[in-house]
Amino acid sequence: MNRSKLVAALLTLTLGVGAGVLDMDYFLFAPTLVQVADVKNTAQPNQQSDFKWTYDPTNKTATLTGLSIWAGQSGDSANVVIPDTVSDNGTTYKVTEIGQNAFAFQNNMTSVTLPKYLTTIDQSAFPYLDKLVNVDFSQATGLKTIGDQAFVALKQETPITLPDSVTSIASLAFAYAATNQVTLGRDTQEVGFKAFAAMPNLNKVILNASLPAIGAQAFVYDSNLTDVNFTEATSLKTISEGAFIYTGLKASLTLPSSLETIGTQAFAGNQLTKINFDENLKMIGISAFAYNQLVDTITIPKGVTSIGGQAFIGNRISGIDVLGTPTIGTDAFSENKITKIANSTGKLASHGAVNQIATATAENATLSIGDLFNIDTNDKKNLDLDLSNLSNNVTYDQDTGKFKIPRNTKQFSFSWALTAANDTVYSGNYTVDYQAPTIPPSKGTATLTDGSKTYDGKKVSQSHYAPTLTLRNTKGVTVATIMLNSDQYVIDHDGSAVGTYQISLSPNEIKRLQDQYPNDDFGLTSVKATFRINAASTPGGNGGGSNVTPSNPSTPSEPSPSDRSSSSTLVDQPDNIAQMGTVVYAVKKIGLYNAKNFSKANRQTWYVQKPRIYRPMFVVTGYTRDAKGHLRYQVRDVNHLTKNRHETGYITADWQSVRPVYYAKRHSTMTVISPQGVNGYKWANLTGKIKKYRQGTTLKVKKVVTHNLTTRFVLTNGQYITGNRKLVEMGHRTFPVKVQAKGTINRYANFGLTKRNQHYAKKVHKVFKVYGFDYSQGNSVIRHGTLRYRVTGGYITGNVKYIKIIK
Numbered sequence: 099m100n101r102s103k104l105v106a107a108l109l110t111l112t113l114g115v116g117a118g119v120l121d122m123d124y125f126l127f128a129p130t131l132v133q134v135a136d137v138k139n140t141a142q143p144n145q146q147s148d149f150k151w152t153y154d155p156t157n158k159t160a161t162l163t164g165l166s167i168w169a170g171q172s173g174d175s176a177n178v179v180i181p182d183t184v185s186d187n188g189t190t191y192k193v194t195e196i197g198q199n200a201f202a203f204q205n206n207m208t209s210v211t212l213p214k215y216l217t218t219i220d221q222s223a224f225p226y227l228d229k230l231v232n233v234d235f236s237q238a239t240g241l242k243t244i245g246d247q248a249f250v251a252l253k254q255e256t257p258i259t260l261p262d263s264v265t266s267i268a269s270l271a272f273a274y275a276a277t278n279q280v281t282l283g284r285d286t287q288e289v290g291f292k293a294f295a296a297m298p299n300l301n302k303v304i305l306n307a308s309l310p311a312i313g314a315q316a317f318v319y320d321s322n323l324t325d326v327n328f329t330e331a332t333s334l335k336t337i338s339e340g341a342f343i344y345t346g347l348k349a350s351l352t353l354p355s356s357l358e359t360i361g362t363q364a365f366a367g368n369q370l371t372k373i374n375f376d377e378n379l380k381m382i383g384i385s386a387f388a389y390n391q392l393v394d395t396i397t398i399p400k401g402v403t404s405i406g407g408q409a410f411i412g413n414r415i416s417g418i419d420v421l422g423t424p425t426i427g428t429d430a431f432s433e434n435k436i437t438k439i440a441n442s443t444g445k446l447a448s449h450g451a452v453n454q455i456a457t458a459t460a461e462n463a464t465l466s467i468g469d470l471f472n473i474d475t476n477d478k479k480n481l482d483l484d485l486s487n488l489s490n491n492v493t494y495d496q497d498t499g500k501f502k503i504p505r506n507t508k509q510f511s512f513s514w515a516l517t518a519a520n521d522t523v524y525s526g527n528y529t530v531d532y533q534a535p536t537i538p539p540s541k542g543t544a545t546l547t548d549g550s551k552t553y554d555g556k557k558v559s560q561s562h563y564a565p566t567l568t569l570r571n572t573k574g575v576t577v578a579t580i581m582l583n584s585d586q587y588v589i590d591h592d593g594s595a596v597g598t599y600q601i602s603l604s605p606n607e608i609k610r611l612q613d614q615y616p617n618d619d620f621g622l623t624s625v626k627a628t629f630r631i632n633a634a635s636t637p638g639g640n641g642g643g644s645n646v647t648p649s650n651p652s653t654p655s656e657p658s659p660s661d662r663s664s665s666s667t668l669v670d671q672p673d674n675i676a677q678m679g680t681v682v683y684a685v686k687k688i689g690l691y692n693a694k695n696f697s698k699a700n701r702q703t704w705y706v707q708k709p710r711i712y713r714p715m716f717v718v719t720g721y722t723r724d725a726k727g728h729l730r731y732q733v734r735d736v737n738h739l740t741k742n743r744h745e746t747g748y749i750t751a752d753w754q755s756v757r758p759v760y761y762a763k764r765h766s767t768m769t770v771i772s773p774q775g776v777n778g779y780k781w782a783n784l785t786g787k788i789k790k791y792r793q794g795t796t797l798k799v800k801k802v803v804t805h806n807l808t809t810r811f812v813l814t815n816g817q818y819i820t821g822n823r824k825l826v827e828m829g830h831r832t833f834p835v836k837v838q839a840k841g842t843i844n845r846y847a848n849f850g851l852t853k854r855n856q857h858y859a860k861k862v863h864k865v866f867k868v869y870g871f872d873y874s875q876g877n878s879v880i881r882h883g884t885l886r887y888r889v890t891g892g893y894i895t896g897n898v899k900y901i902k903i904i905k
Contacts, residue, residue, distance in 0.1 A: 160191035170206025212238040311336040441475035446523040454526025467499035476518035505616035546627035739877040765828035778817030
């Protein structure tokens with residue numbers, strides 16, 4: 099190979115390394131290799147003339163700048179031994195330095211022995227040597243500095259023990275090397291940027307007792323590195339950014355007592371299951387332990403002053419015990435399994451620990467919130483958790499913290515959230531496997547009204563007989579009153595002859611009621627009624643009519659919600675009646691009443707008309723009609739942050755005033771309207787968070803699916819989002835991008851506009867970029883609320899008297 103070609107190849111190699119290796123996304127180019135022909139290895143000792151030299155007459159030292167031979171070719175040995183001293187014009191010089199690129203392209207060299215007076219190995223001294231499998235450091239007892247990329251892509255697989263004298267290992271010094279073990283020298287003070295990066299065979303690193311810091315990304319991508327003796331690094335104070343990201347570290351890790359700072363992503367992307375911190379630790383950086391496999395409780399020492407955003411995101415942590423008062427970044431503990439937070443003197447930041455996925459097995463006869471959580475943070479306790487989306491008819495009393503679980507329930511789930519200073523700081527989804535002890539059902543009673551008619555030649559089944567079934571609990575309190583249709587009862591020996599016929603519940607109806615009331619035994623299999631066909635009256639009576647008359651005439655109550663599909667009294671209702679158990683919200687001002695006949699006297703409260711994102715919601719628990727036949731919903735208030743939460747009563751079922759919260763049909767485009775945005779999930783039960791979509795984002799929808807009594811939209815990217823109308827709106831909705839003050843205007847730190855943080859004079863006509871909108875009085879049922887815009891630095895009014903939309 100001629101010299102011009104070598105220079106060109108070297109330039110290519112240098113540009114390739116310099117331009118791409120050291121980026122912040124932990125990306126490393128594959129080594130660029132220059133191949134030369136294989137030759138027979140003669141293993142002959144080298145002469146001074148085999149090398150190129152420069153001399154320092156003052157210090158009597160020599161620098162090896164290159165080779166005059168091609169090692170391993172043309173009869174020259176592949177095993178290079180660098181002399182300790184060389185002579186020039188009768189003067190002896192100690193060989194103290196190997197210069198930059200000195201051995202570049204010596205691809206047939208298999209080993210090198212370093213001289214005993216060597217102090218410095220310069221940048222790229224032995225770069226990308228395809229067959230260099232042995233570097234002998236044993237004689238170089240005065241070596242202090244190993245330069246950038248000095249041994250990059252070294253092929254030596256056996257352990258490397260650096261001399262005790264080495265103080266500095268520069269950037270990429272051993273990157274891509276094939277060795278399986280590295281032992282630092284006693285005096286090593288610096289491990290540089292990516293010094294040991296992307297070493298596929300490296301499984302053990304032995305640190306020294308004097309090392310103060312490990313450089314950024316020093317061991318990045320060492321996928322088989324499982325053994326690092328941190329506890330013996332007794333002077334180590336700093337583990338820098340990305341130092342051990344994407345290595346093979348697993349199981350338990352105990353860090354040295356001297357450690358003060360753990361940098362950004364220092365241990366991210368490993369398989370650590372347990373981490374032990376010492377009390378001298380002061381800072382845990384952003385994403386420091388992100389996406390490991392940490393379990394159980396993490397204890398944060400009292401001396402820690404800062405925990406970066408996403409520091410522990412994506413693990414399996416079940417609890418955190420924070421002994422001090424550190425600042426805690428957004429998502430610091432998100433996406434774990436945390437149900438215990440001991441942080442009595444500290445505060446979680448907004449979204450500090452959201453999207454938890456928790457599971458538990460409960461065997462208590464009664465279950466309370468304290469059986470599932472142990473929360474003490476942000477001046478909040480267990481009872482401050484807001485629970486929603488309870489499945490399998492399980493209910494929760496916010497005031498007592500107790501769950502009501504139907505009999506035979508094996509599993510249920512719910513979502514929770516903890517709010518502090520109007521921000522969600524802790525949230526997640528819980529699945530409970532419930533193994534409650536067997537409790538005998540409560541004994542109740544069931545009665546069925548009799549019926550009769552005058553003989554008309556028609557069978558009982560043709561008589562439009564609709565008996566009323568009344569269920570009462572053990573205290574005699576009516577649980578349900580149900581008007582049955584012909585599919586719900588059985589006629590013994592159905593006929594048209596004059597006489598008495600026995601009526602009983604159908605097997606399907608018995609099973610349905612037993613499933614609906616698993617904790618009650620009404621004796622449904624033995625409940626009976628009679629239907630009598632009387633002889634026709636004589637002429638002059640009522641004309642021989644065939645009127646069906648109940649034996650005990652009364653005005654039956656409207657069927658309970660679970661009977662809606664089978665009860666004859668609801669057959670004529672429109673399709674827009676909300677299904678029992680679903681959630682509705684008020685689109686106009688409505689009242690909540692304690693009786694089905696609405697009046698001022700029995701009105702419990704008004705709910706004013708609210709902006710869409712704050713419309714009051716109710717779970718439909720039953721149906722009835724007032725004296726004039728108007729349909730009413732029996733409901734429970736599920737507005738978690740209002741003073742009326744958990745109140746029960748009656749509201750109108752008028753479609754113009756009350757509508758379902760969840761969309762029922764697919765719309766090709768949806769816009770996010772919630773100020774908090776919505777999340778895209780992997781599963782229809784809204785677990786496995788993938789992405790957060792901010793307010794104003796337009797989403798393309800592929801289909802709509804049902805989940806329990808709610809709906810989800812399936813996006814074209816396969817993610818699931820909620821079908822809640824308070825959070826998303828069909829179509830493409832545009833929002834203001836810029837607004838301008840018409841005159842004097844104030845900016846505030848909160849959307850209640852009570853904490854002013856900036857004043858703008860009239861002459862400024864301040865222009866604001868709008869990042870979203872919200873309303874004041876969001877949780878009030880008596881005030882509509884006022885539009886606010888979120889802008890840089892806070893909130894401003896949305897009142898068109900003071901601002902105008904310019905874009």
